Amino acid sequence: MRQRLQHVEAPMPREVPLDRYEHRAGDSVVQGHRPPGLHLGRDRLYTPEELYDAPAYEESFDFRTYSWSRLHHSPNDTLARALHDHAIDEALLGWRAGKHIVGVMGGHRLRRGDAAYAEAARLGRALGAGRVVATGGGPGAMEAANLGAWMADRTHDELEAALTTLAAVPSYQPSVQAWVEAAFEVRRRYTPETPARSLAIPTWHYGHEPPNVFSDAIAKYFRNATREAILLEICDAGIVFLPGSAGTVQEVFQDACENYYAVESAVAPMLLLGVEYWTRTLPVWPLLRSVADGHPMAEHVFLVDTLDEVCAITR
Numbered sequence: 349m350r351q352r353l354q355h356v357e358a359p360m361p362r363e364v365p366l367d368r369y370e371h372r373a374g375d376s377v378v379q380g381h382r383p384p385g386l387h388l389g390r391d392r393l394y395t396p397e398e399l400y401d402a403p404a405y406e407e408s409f410d411f412r413t414y415s416w417s418r419l420h421h422s423p424n425d426t427l428a429r430a431l432h433d434h435a436i437d438e439a440l441l442g443w444r445a446g447k448h449i450v451g452v453m454g455g456h457r458l459r460r461g462d463a464a465y466a467e468a469a470r471l472g473r474a475l476g477a478g479r480v481v482a483t484g485g486g487p488g489a490m491e492a493a494n495l496g497a498w499m500a501d502r503t504h505d506e507l508e509a510a511l512t513t514l515a516a517v518p519s520y521q522p523s524v525q526a527w528v529e530a531a532f533e534v535r536r537r538y539t540p541e542t543p544a545r546s547l548a549i550p551t552w553h554y555g556h557e558p559p560n561v562f563s564d565a566i567a568k569y570f571r572n573a574t575r576e577a578i579l580l581e582i583c584d585a586g587i588v589f590l591p592g593s594a595g596t597v598q599e600v601f602q603d604a605c606e607n608y609y610a611v612e613s614a615v616a617p618m619l620l621l622g623v624e625y626w627t628r629t630l631p632v633w634p635l636l637r638s639v640a641d642g643h644p645m646a647e648h649v650f651l652v653d654t655l656d657e658v659c660a661i662t663r
Contacts, residue, residue, distance in 0.1 A: 359406050359524075361415035361555065373431060380424035383412040388431040393439050394568055396535070396561035405524040405558070414555035417570055429570040437578070440549075440567045444582055447544065449480045450662050451583035453599045454489025454590030456557050461515035465492045466508075467655075468590055471621075472496025473507055474659050476545045479585055484575075485548030485568070487520055489590045491531075491560035497546035498562040499538050510534045524558050531561045540564075551575040580606060586617030586648075586662050591625040600632055604639055604649075612644035617661055623653045 366381035371388045378388070385401070386409075399410040417429060452472060458465045468489045473496035475481050481497035483490040495514075499507050513534050520527040548563035553572035569575040580587070580603050589600050600620070607615045618636070620626040626633040633651050640646040650661055 359411065361418040363419060364412040364415050366416065369428075371428070371431060378424055378427055378431065380422070380428055381420070382428060383409065383416045385409045386413055386416075386432065388428055388435060390432070390435050391439060393436065393443055393565035396532070396559070396563070396566065399559055399566065399568070400528055400532075400561070403525075405528065410559065411555075414552045417552045418555065433569050433571055433574055436567050436569055437574075440578065440582070443544075443565055443567075444480070444547075447480045448478075448585045449482050449547065449583050450475050450585040451482045451579065451587035452489070452493035452590065453484065453587060453592065453596050454493070455592035455596060456484075456486045456488040456490065457593075458488035458492065459518040460491075460511070461518045464591070465489070466511050468492035469496040469499075469507060469511060471588065471590075471655055471658065472498075472546075473500050473502075474655055475588070475662065476500030479662075480545060480547050482547040482549060482579060482583060484579060485550030485559050485563065485566060486554065486557040487527075487560060489592065490548070491562060493590075494546045494548055494560055494562040495534070498535070498540060498564075500545050501541050502538055506538060510538060513537075520558050528558065528561065535561055549575055549579045576602065584616055586619060588619045588621055588658055588662070589626075591622050591629070593630075597630065597632060600636065601639075604636055604645070607645040607648065608639060608643055610645070615645050615648045617648045617650065618645075619650045619652055619658055619661060621652055621658060623651055626651060 364383060367384050369382050371378045400408050402408045405411055469492040472481050472493035476497035477500050481493055483493050514530055517526050517530040544564050546563040548566045550559040551569050551572045587603055589596060603618055620633055636649055640649045652658055
């Protein structure tokens with residue numbers, strides 16, 4: 349299988365202490381070694397505190413589990429990861445029951461303090477009124493949208509204050525720990541009055557992208573393909589695509605494929621936010637519009653330029 353190269357921007361995986369386990373699935377028994385805290389049959393989603401359970405990121409459950417997933421590939425190791433992801437599927441199914449979810453997709457390179465980061469946070473706050481905002485759970489635009497949803501019941505001034513606090517540590521480089529600590533400070537200061545507004549769905553496949561902490565629940569998967577499909581599938585209230593690069597473009601057309609073959613009642617809105625970006629910088633819109641032409645999805649794809657337009661369509 350072709351190995352994809354990654355631009356590694358966080359500590360490289362390293363060997364970590366492992367616990368021996370025995371997991372029963374029906375009549376089968378799986379035995380092997382796993383990072384402490386990784387339960388193959390867990391019945392709930394993760395919290396940020398579970399992922400960041402140590403003073404240093406290199407000691408945390410998140411990094412330990414990432415390291416194990418990159419360095420251990422026996423049949424039992426890969427089976428253990430599949431069992432874990434199945435358990436996350438079941439936990440997410442229960443968690444989202446009765447909720448309407450709108451997705452926000454965008455690039456991970458956006459830095460705190462950037463104007464586009466602040467706009468993504470304001471978008472998340474607006475969308476979080478009455479809905480759950482779901483993202484890929486990483487840094488950049490994903491963190492910003494989750495932050496906004498986390499603060500959906502807070503004032504504009506409180507959100508602006510939170511953005512100012514976060515801007516002091518604009519990136520997870522060079523220190524993931526400093527980036528996380530600034531976020532936890534904001535999270536503690538602005539605990540939501542109404543829970544279940546913000547959902548993150550990250551993956552250990554991209555271990556160089558630490559998960560953000562601005563979510564009520566984190567559905568973290570090992571397999572990125574599973575995570576991508578689930579994230580698009582659950583967004584019944586539509587998806588807003590912020591300016592991004594290859595990953596965001598992939599998500600646009602993966603979502604377009606699902607809508608293309610769906611019956612009209614199952615088509616969810618697709619909104620490309622940023623006319624200049626999506627028509628000139630990265631001209632995805634003309635192709636998307638051509639794909640949709642003549643199909644039920646044609647009435648559900650939008651090119652917009654303002655937050656008000658997004659809110660009017662997804663309301």
